[in-house]
Amino acid sequence: RFRCPEVLFNPAIIGMESVGIHETTYNSIMKCDVDIRKDLYSNIVLSGGTTMFPGVADRMSKEITALAPSSMKIKVVAPPERKYSVWIGGSILASLSTFQQMWI
Numbered sequence: 001r002f003r004c005p006e007v008l009f010n011p012a013i014i015g016m017e018s019v020g021i022h023e024t025t026y027n028s029i030m031k032c033d034v035d036i037r038k039d040l041y042s043n044i045v046l047s048g049g050t051t052m053f054p055g056v057a058d059r060m061s062k063e064i065t066a067l068a069p070s071s072m073k074i075k076v077v078a079p080p081e082r083k084y085s086v087w088i089g090g091s092i093l094a095s096l097s098t099f100q101q102m103w104i
Contacts, residue, residue, distance in 0.1 A: 005053035009063060022063035029068075041068055042075045047085040051078060 009020035057078035
């Protein structure tokens with residue numbers, strides 16, 4: 001029960017040679033233009049069913065805070081409807097007529 005969500009932050013415990021979601025988020029922000037990093041750090045949004053584990057938002061905030069510059073304001077948002085937000089976004093995208101021309 002407690003180790004399942006830990007894999008999100010420490011994939012090595014199941015033998016994966018990968019960084020956790022906090023480091024992936026941090027690395028993504030660092031690849032962006034320096035002028036928008038402040039906005040990105042203050043607008044981290046969790047989505048998908050895996051983020052429904054209790055404490056994931058607090059853990060993400062703690063881990064990102066440890067990686068980011070100390071002067072940076074970190075805000076992690078975990079909307080209550082996040083369990084289905086990925087599906088809803090995909091559904092909206094698929095219904096757009098402009099997206100249909102990209103179908104294979």
